[in-house]
Amino acid sequence: MNAFACAVVISSLLPASAPPVVQVSAEMKTFADDWQMVAAEQDGSKAPEAWVAPRRMVFTTRGQCRAISGAEESEGVFVLGVAGPNKTIDFKVSTGQLAGKTVHCIYTVNGDELKLCFAMFGTDRPTEFTSGPGSRHVQLTFKRAAAK
Numbered sequence: 001m002n003a004f005a006c007a008v009v010i011s012s013l014l015p016a017s018a019p020p021v022v023q024v025s026a027e028m029k030t031f032a033d034d035w036q037m038v039a040a041e042q043d044g045s046k047a048p049e050a051w052v053a054p055r056r057m058v059f060t061t062r063g064q065c066r067a068i069s070g071a072e073e074s075e076g077v078f079v080l081g082v083a084g085p086n087k088t089i090d091f092k093v094s095t096g097q098l099a100g101k102t103v104h105c106i107y108t109v110n111g112d113e114l115k116l117c118f119a120m121f122g123t124d125r126p127t128e129f130t131s132g133p134g135s136r137h138v139q140l141t142f143k144r145a146a147a148k
Contacts, residue, residue: 027082030109031059035142043120044133057114057142065091074098086127089116112144 037055040047054070059078067074074096081088086106093101104125105118117126120136131139 024080024082027080027087028061028063031078031080031114032061034058034145035114036145037140038143039141040138041131042138043131043136056145067096072096088125114142114144116140116142 035057037052037057040052040055054068056068058066058068063077063079065076065078074093076091076093076095079090079092081090087108089105089107091103091105093099093103101121103118105116106126106129107117108115108129115129117129117131117137117139119126120138123136126135126137129139131137
């Protein structure tokens, strides 16, 4: 069987909603940067500026990420899901406070703005960008550090 025939057989085994590798690869490039947190809200309460200001996220095109909050850092990898009504990102944390945990988020990137929304542990991935009272959701907003 030639390479083309193998590709056709393999692709027929994948679910119809599986995102093309090219689409995920292009999306990874939108993340590859240093992002400064500009706002945070949890369960309807806005975080104070003093808590938000020192926090950053750094992403690479190889799927690595680092969260920086003053002297505290954590590292891990991230996996994107670009199919469906909400784009998803899962952070698999390897060092820091959440080492060994996976954080399931939805996200949106609009130019130099990145928004992440995730549920507190023990609850399902959010289906919309909301962090109102009782939602048990956290919403974070970042700007590209170079775009401040």
